[in-house]
Amino acid sequence: MGGRFAIAVKDLAVGGSDFVFSLTVDWLREALEGCEIEPGGADGSMKVRATPSGSDVLIQCALKVPLRATCVRCLEPAKVDVDSSFAVLMTPCLAESPADDDADRETFEGDEILLDGLAREHILLEVPMSPLCSEGCAGAALGAQPKARIDPRLAPLADLVIPEGAKSKKA
Numbered sequence: 001m002g003g004r005f006a007i008a009v010k011d012l013a014v015g016g017s018d019f020v021f022s023l024t025v026d027w028l029r030e031a032l033e034g035c036e037i038e039p040g041g042a043d044g045s046m047k048v049r050a051t052p053s054g055s056d057v058l059i060q061c062a063l064k065v066p067l068r069a070t071c072v073r074c075l076e077p078a079k080v081d082v083d084s085s086f087a088v089l090m091t092p093c094l095a096e097s098p099a100d101d102d103a104d105r106e107t108f109e110g111d112e113i114l115l116d117g118l119a120r121e122h123i124l125l126e127v128p129m130s131p132l133c134s135e136g137c138a139g140a141a142l143g144a145q146p147k148a149r150i151d152p153r154l155a156p157l158a159d160l161v162i163p164e165g166a167k168s169k170k171a
């Protein structure tokens with residue numbers, strides 16, 4: 001993946017500089033290749049505040065990305081809106097690298113910080129394991145033709161389910 005979201009470290013203001021990157025549908029498609037999720041049809045955005053701190057740079061990032069997955073219950077398209085914020089301290093890549101035990105610390109080379117990998121990583125982190133088209137999705141089996149899928153001998157049991165309305169009237 002080419003580095004499209006680059007920040008030039010030497011141009012940063014002392015108090016921090018703000019950037020807005022457009023996560024285009026094309027970029028998303030490339031970034032999500034091989035994943036069970038695809039772009040939702042519109043561009044996403046990544047707002048970044050980059051603040052120098054000595055030779056390090058603190059990156060504060062807010063991602064908003066519309067995506068589309070497959071509902072695990074009914075297999076219809078499910079909207080997934082990623083809305084995520086995170087902060088990472090970027091450290092210049094030096095010859096000797098310290099023990100890599102700090103997850104919130106990344107390195108950059110030269111005087112440019114590339115954010116493509118970070119953006120992709122955090123988008124994937126936010127994607128739910130079991131996407132749903134809606135909170136109350138009943139799934140395909142309980143949708144359009146419930147009785148057709150039930151063993152005829154068990155059909156009477158399906159009628160025993162008490163509707164929500166009836167329950168609240170009794171209470």
Ligand SMILES: [Zn+2]
Pocket residue numbers: 071072073074075076132133134137138139
């Ligand atoms: Zn569904």
